[in-house]
Amino acid sequence: MALENNRSESVDILNRKTGDLVTQYSGPGDRVVNITQSSVVRINASPESVNFYERQGDDLIVHMRDGSTVRYQNFFHLDADGLHSELIFEDQYGTHHAVFPFATEAGPAAAEAIVPVMADTSLGALIGGEGLSTAAILGGLAAVGGIAGVAIAASGGGGGGAAAVTIATAVTAVETVERAVKTAVLAMAVKTVALAAMMMAPSAVTTVVATLLRQAAKTLRHPR
Structure with a gap:
């Protein structure tokens, strides 16, 4: 499950059940990320790198402080086990889990602001059979x-x-x-x-x- 040390603000999409790296994005920039399975989205930066969040349907829209916007399609989609994707940040102070309210409920048709609660965690706490949603x-x-x-x-x-x-x-x-x-x-x-x-x-x-x-x-x- 260990990955190479990536440069700041890169994003890793990890399979939530196995921890395997699915996709990796280097550096900031506008993009649309289509999540096809329950995943852990790991942003290699501080939570303070985000300006604000929005939810539209099952999509999570992350507005970064550098002005870029990333839409994670199907982020809130529930799989057969009732799990949705999770967002974490990793910086020099540790791993921080963005816990979104009402994550298992239907999202709004139009984009609405959503405010997560940040909690310290570990990658292992969200991955595989030992993972805790x-x-x-x-x-x-x-x-x-x-x-x-x-x-x-x-x-x-x-x-x-x-x-x-x-x-x-x-x-x-x-x-x-x-x-x-x-x-x-x-x-x-x-x-x-x-x-x-x-x-x-x-x-x-x-x-x-x-x-x-x-x-x-x-x-x-x-x-x-």
């Missing part, structure tokens, strides 16, 4: 949060039946989380909350959940 991360955390709510309700009720329901639901959640977000931290959170529901007060359960979710977030930001 934005939807998977949010889905996994939501699953854990849902189980936390069930666990707290069960612990407050004090009934064995409620705790049993929590355990059964937790088993399903563990499987869902492990499929969607391949990290043992989130699975551990679900299992721990299920057990905590049987022996802890609601306030203690909440503390356990908060601690585990902070650790999960740290793991996702700094994948091994």
Whole structure:
């Protein structure tokens, strides 16, 4: 997956499943890039090299500060696995992931401005079987949060039946989380909350959940 060191502001289109280099563009300039499969678009420059972003349908339009414009056709198209392409920047400070809101929803017919949230990441976090999409991360955390709510309700009720329901639901959640977000931290959170529901007060359960979710977030930001 390692690539040769490219000159500043070059763009690499990488296969999102394998990490293989599909296409490479050297230097700035107006262009239209047709993305035919879910990819990672890597701009070898700082995020500050972009002036603003627009979305039109499934296309991402990137307006650079040097005045050039690049349209990435089908960037937001969802493949059979529900994945769309991702945009990252690499500079001397690391790898920065541009996370776009409502990426899985239908885009506007006319171009509209879109503002991403920048998050530090690694290329490996977005590539292959270990890759984590934005939807998977949010889905996994939501699953854990849902189980936390069930666990707290069960612990407050004090009934064995409620705790049993929590355990059964937790088993399903563990499987869902492990499929969607391949990290043992989130699975551990679900299992721990299920057990905590049987022996802890609601306030203690909440503390356990908060601690585990902070650790999960740290793991996702700094994948091994």
